[in-house]
Amino acid sequence: MNGIDLLTTTRAFRRRLDLTRPVDRRDLLDCLDIAVHAPSGTNRQPWRFVVIQEPAVKARIAEYYRKGFGAYLSARAPRPDQLADLASGRYLADHLHEIPALVVVCSLGRPPADPSPLRGASYYGSIYPAVWNFLLALHDRGLGATMTTAHLAYEREIAELLGIPFDEVAQVAMLPVAHLRPGPTAAAPRRIPAAELTSWDRWTL
Ligand SMILES: Cc1cc2nc3c(=O)[nH]c(=O)nc-3n(C[C@H](O)[C@H](O)[C@H](O)COP(=O)(O)O)c2cc1C
Structure with missing residues (x-):
């Protein structure tokens, strides 16, 4: 896929996920290797990943x-x-436990409780580019996922389940990864054209 196609067709993949085909660890690691090329504040590379393939653990997370x-x-x-x-x-949500691999993306350090704009931007801005790189890398090789956060209401319980040290490491997203079943790769719909969202030299929106 060329770069522009990859950027415009990478979606929240849910119904197209193939629940029957295992995902190879090598593929996951290759895509995570692309994820870690993302930028982070002062290049501190706060990302850590926990990949869950064990059915009983997936069921608890689901x-x-x-x-x-x-x-x-x-x-x-x-x-x-x-x-x-x-x-x-x-x-x-109904099929989460059937998805071959759940990738929990973690960031070293707890999110600032009452962040200044700079600290908030630095914390989340240093981790979500890696999440997006990972999603692009998956799609490029015929796999897919959706960025999810709904589990974070139970972050502490999931940290305990996975042995993540809650006071030092935050979970920021979970990516349920599978091969994609064949289907159309249309550009992501429902996007407001940038021309309607952009002003020049001063705010006119
Ligand atoms: C920060 C963030 C959190 C999200 N959390 C969830 C989630 O918990 N569950 C889910 O099914 N989708 C989640 N999504 C996916 C969005 O619903 C999806 O990206 C959006 O609707 C655009 O979908 P599209 O690219 O297929 O058009 C999340 C997306 C973002 C950026």
Whole structure:
């Protein structure tokens, strides 16, 4: 895939995930090697990854995820244009334990509790570029995932389950990885054109 196609067709993959085909550790490590080429503040490379393939552990995480996702759904009144995305999110939640690999992305250090704009930007801005690199690398080799955070309501419980030292390391995202079943690779829809979101020389939006 050329670079522009990869950037414009990498989506939240949920229903296209192949639940029957195992994912090779080598593929995961190769994609994580691309993830770690991302930038981070002063190049501190805060990322750490825990890959879960053990069915019993995936099942426990999926339970927490479903509780978190359910709470998220019941706390909001979705707009009509969000319904399809939420239905696809429900599908992912229902099948999470069947997904071949769950990659938990962690960052060294707890997120600042009351961050200045600089510290907040530095903390999350030093980890999410690696998450996105990973998603692009997966897609480039026919795998896919969705950026998820619904499990974070139970971050402490999942840290205990996985042996992550909660006081020193934060979980920031979980990526449920699988091979992609064949399907159309259309550009991500529902994006507002940049021209409508951009002003020149001063804010006119
Ligand atoms: C910070 C962040 C958190 C997200 N958390 C979840 C999640 O917990 N569960 C989920 O199914 N999707 C989650 N998503 C995926 C978004 O719903 C998805 O990226 C968005 O709807 C665009 O989808 P598209 O690229 O397929 O158009 C998250 C995305 C981001 C950026």
